[in-house]
Amino acid sequence: MVVREKFELELQELKDMLIELSACAAHSIRGSFEALEKQDMELALEIIERDERADLLEEEINEFAIQLITRQQPVAIDLRRIIAAIKIASDIERMADFGVNIAKAAIRIGEKPFIMPLTLYKEMHDVTLEMMNLSIQAFKDDDVVLARKIVFMDDKVDILYGQCMKELLKLSHENIQQVTQLSLIARFLERTADHTTNIAENIYYLVRGRYLDLND
Template identity: 40%
Template sequence: MPTRQKFDEDLEGLRLNILDLGKMVNQRIVLAVESLIKQDMEIAKTVIMGDLAVNELQAMIEEKCILIIATQQPFARDLRKVVAGFKISIYLERMGDLSVDIAKITVRIGEDQLIKPLLDIPRMTVLVEEMVNLGLQAYVQEDCKTAAEMAAIDDEIDEIYSSVFGELLGIMMKNPSQVTQANHLLFVCRFLERLGDYCTNIAEEIIYICTGKRLNLNE
C-alpha cells in the first residue's frame, strides 16, 4: 500500500475514533444532568460506572496518534491534524470526568427536596450539547469559521453561570440549612461552565489545524 494512502487511512480512523469519543461524552453529559433533574440514582450510577469506556477509548486514540507520528513522520498540516486530534481526545476525556462529577452530586443530593427549580442547569446543558455537536462537525469538516463561532455560545453559558451563582449565593445567605445543597448545585453549574471552556479548547485545536496559529477563545 502506498505510504500516503496508508497515512490517509490512519487519519480517517483517528477521526472516526474521536467522533465516537465525542458522541459518547456528549451522551454522558446529558445523562448526568438528567439524573440530577429527575433525581434518578440509577442513571447517575450508569454514568459513573461507564467512565472506564471513555478512558479506554481515549487511551486507544493516544496510542494511535503516537504510532502515526512514529511510523509516518507527518509534517506541516498533517502533523497538526495528529497533534490536534490527540489534544481533542484529552479534552473530551476530561469532559467525561466532569459528567461523572455531576452524577456524583446527584447521588449526594439523593432524594432530598430540591431547594429551587432546576431551570438554569438544563439551559446550560443544551448550550454545552450544542457546542459539542458544532465542535465535532467543525472537526470533521476542518471548518475554522464554525469553530470560532463556538466562543459566542460559551459566553452565553458564562452569563447563565454568573446569574445562577448570584441566586444560589443569596439562598445560602438567607437559609443556612440549605447551604449544602446550594453548594452542590453551584458545583454542577461550575462543571457545566468548565465543559463550555473545554469546548472552546477543542475549537482552538480546529483553528490550529486550519491555520497553524494558536488562538485563545476563552479570553
C-alpha cells in the same frame, strides 16, 4: 495500497476514534443532567460506571497518534492534525469526567426537593451540549467558521454560570449541602464549555496554522 493512501485511512481511523469518544462524553453530560432532573439514582450510577470506556478510548487515541508520528514522520497539516487529535482527546475525556462528577452530585442531592428551579442549569446544559455537538462537527469538516461560533457561545455559558451563583448565594442559608452540590454542577457545566472552546481553538489552529484571534 500506496503509502499515502494507507496514511489517509489511518488519519480517518484516528478521526473516527475521536468521534466515538465525543459521543461518550455527550452521553455522560446528557445522561447525568437527566439523572439530576429526574432524581434518578440508577441512571446516575450507570453514567459513573460507563466512564471507563472514555478513559480507555483516550489512551487508545494517544497510543495510535504516537505510532502515526513515529511511523509516518508527518509534516505541516498532517502533523498538526495528529497533535490536535491528542489535545482534543484530552479535552473530550475531561468533559466525560465532568458528566461523572455531575452524576455524583445528583446522587449526593438524592431525592430531596430542589431549593431552586433548575431552569438556569437546564439552559446552561443545553448550550454546552450544543457546543459539544458543534465542536465535533467542526472537527469532522475542518470548519473554522463553526469553530469561531463555538468560542463566542462560551460567553453565554459564562453569563448563565454567573446567574446561577448569584441565585445560590441568596439561598446559602437554606441547605448548605445542596447549595454546595448545585454550585459544583454549575461549575462542571461551565468547565465543560471551556473545554469545548479549547477544541474549537485547536480546530482553528489545525486548519489555519495559527491560534484563533478574537479580534479577527
